[in-house]
Amino acid sequence: MIVEEMTMTEFEAGLLRTRSVLLPFGSVEEHGPHLPLSTDTFEAYEVCKRAALMMPLFVAPPVHYGNCRSTACHPGTISISTGTLKALFIDIVTALRSQGLRCFVALTGHAGGSHRMALQDAGEELIGRFDDIQIAVVTEYDLARDEGRGLIETEGDAHAGEIETSRILHSHPHLVKGKGASEFPDFPTGILVRQKRKYWPGGVWGDPTKATAEKGKLLEELVVEKIVELVQRMEAFAE
Ligand SMILES: [Zn+2]
Numbered sequence: 001m002i003v004e005e006m007t008m009t010e011f012e013a014g015l016l017r018t019r020s021v022l023l024p025f026g027s028v029e030e031h032g033p034h035l036p037l038s039t040d041t042f043e044a045y046e047v048c049k050r051a052a053l054m055m056p057l058f059v060a061p062p063v064h065y066g067n068c069r070s071t072a073c074h075p076g077t078i079s080i081s082t083g084t085l086k087a088l089f090i091d092i093v094t095a096l097r098s099q100g101l102r103c104f105v106a107l108t109g110h111a112g113g114s115h116r117m118a119l120q121d122a123g124e125e126l127i128g129r130f131d132d133i134q135i136a137v138v139t140e141y142d143l144a145r146d147e148g149r150g151l152i153e154t155e156g157d158a159h160a161g162e163i164e165t166s167r168i169l170h171s172h173p174h175l176v177k178g179k180g181a182s183e184f185p186d187f188p189t190g191i192l193v194r195q196k197r198k199y200w201p202g203g204v205w206g207d208p209t210k211a212t213a214e215k216g217k218l219l220e221e222l223v224v225e226k227i228v229e230l231v232q233r234m235e236a237f238a239e
Contacts, residue, residue, distance in 0.1 A: 001052060004061040011099075014058060020103035020231055021058035021096055022048040023089075025119065027066030027110035030074035032160035032204040034180035035168050037076045038064060043164065044109030044140055046171045047220060051227040058101065063088055066108070067115040070187070071159075073197045082118035089122040097133055103234050104135045107227065111141040111158075134234050140223055147222035151215050154207040156184065161206015163219065170216030180208035 001014045003021075026041025036042070041064045048059045068079040093104050104126075106119050116139055123135040144163055145152070154162040160180065169176055185200035193199060 001056070001058050002049060003058055014056075015100045018056040018058065019101050020056075020235060021060055021101045021105070022051060022227070022231075023060045023092060023104060023106045024048045024062040025066060025085075025089075025106055025108040025110065025115075026062055026064055027068055027112070027115070028064055028076070028078040029066070029068045029110065030071050030076050030160075030203045031164060032180045032183075032202060032208065034176055034178045034208060035160050035165060036172065036175040037078075039160070039164055039168055040066065040109035040111075040141075042109070042172055043144075043167050044107050046167075047140055047223045047227060048107060050220065050224045051231070054224065054228050055231065057231065058096075060092065060096065063092070066110040067112060067118060068110070069112055069114055070185070070196055070200065071203060073195065074200075074203045082114050082121075085115065085118045086122040086125075089119055090126060093122075093126050093133070093135070097130060102133050103231070104133060105227070105231060105234070106135070106137045107140045108138070109140055111139050134237065136230060136234060138227075138230065140227075143223045143226045144219045147226060148215075148219045151218055153210045154182075157206030159203070159205035161204060161208050162210040162215070163206070165208035165211035166213065166216035167219055168216070169211055169213040170220060173213060179211075180204055182207040182209060 024044035031039040045062045065080045071077045183202045183204040187199045
């Protein structure tokens with residue numbers, strides 16, 4: 001049940017089928033010279049929509065913006081602060097709870113450390129505030145990397161590389177512009193730098209030339225399976 005496409009009447013009827021909702025989070029962030037800026041949002045929204053075909057589930061409209069640190073200087077990245085991200089998550093869950101939803105899975109396609117921490121912090125605040133809800137915060141990129149380890153050839157593939165390029169080749173092939181090139185950033189360990197692009201000129205972390213649409217399709221299926229399992233576990237879970 002894709003919330004942005006539903007009517008009021010359909011939403012009301014949907015609550016009789018489930019109280020669970022997936023909340024896709026993404027980012028507007030450079031993904032190399034070959035992938036669209038909304039790659040993370042596309043990835044998260046795509047697997048949410050597919051999971052909702054396998055069991056009754058609401059899918060909230062995606063939050064397109066995320067907190068991006070190491071790509072902040074690259075063209076096209078539009079980062080929001082962790083405070084704004086936290087506030088968005090808290091407000092959206094609070095509103096959906098007042099609509100009757102109880103089981104919330106925040107699924108982020110963007111895997112930045114501060115971005116995930118903000119969502120986790122907000123989740124902790126929410127379970128402290130409401131004792132009738134359940135929350136999971138999942139980085140769907142991690143699911144793709146872990147579940148797809150048998151498929152992925154590039155060691156340390158992380159951003160706009162083999163995994164993400166495969167997934168967009170499968171889900172949005174018309175938005176992939178060429179093959180990209182293998183790259184690994186060269187940030188000085190532990191030191192925060194202002195000129196981030198200097199240490200990561202191409203904005204790729206991994207090897208996109210190893211990507212195929214077929215790998216993307218398989219990765220997506222593996223992620224969807226894990227999401228469905230997680231929701232089933234949450235629905236049966238009592239603290
Ligand atoms: Zn990404």
